Amino acid sequence: xxxxxxxxxxxxxRPKPKRKYPAKVSFYQDPADTDRVRGAxxxxxxxxxxxxxxxxxxxxxxxxxxxxxxxxxDGQPFPSVGARELPQGxxxxxxPTIREDRS
Numbered sequence: 094x095x096x097x098x099x100x101x102x103x104x105x106x107r108p109k110p111k112r113k114y115p116a117k118v119s120f121y122q123d124p125a126d127t128d129r130v131r132g133a134x135x136x137x138x139x140x141x142x143x144x145x146x147x148x149x150x151x152x153x154x155x156x157x158x159x160x161x162x163x164x165x166x167d168g169q170p171f172p173s174v175g176a177r178e179l180p181q182g183x184x185x186x187x188x189p190t191i192r193e194d195r196s
Contacts, residue, residue, distance in 0.1 A: 116176075 134149050144152075162168055 134144065134146060162170060
């Protein structure tokens, strides 16, 4: 029994291997909007450079995060929040058919 405990403790202390890919994040999006995103990527590759859908979305999301940090947190990063720490689901009373334009 003592040996099993020691092996378990040693295993817990070993560095965890790094992931080959970053953690996956998924979200819901209207199919027409997704088609527009793909179109924007495809039709701007010659001027903006080739990039994957993941790269495009990551850059767009991080630009919005930086905007919010500048506006609400003196340009500093907000404290990190774990994956299950955000409220889940659509906010009560929200209308899923309304799209906000933040330009």
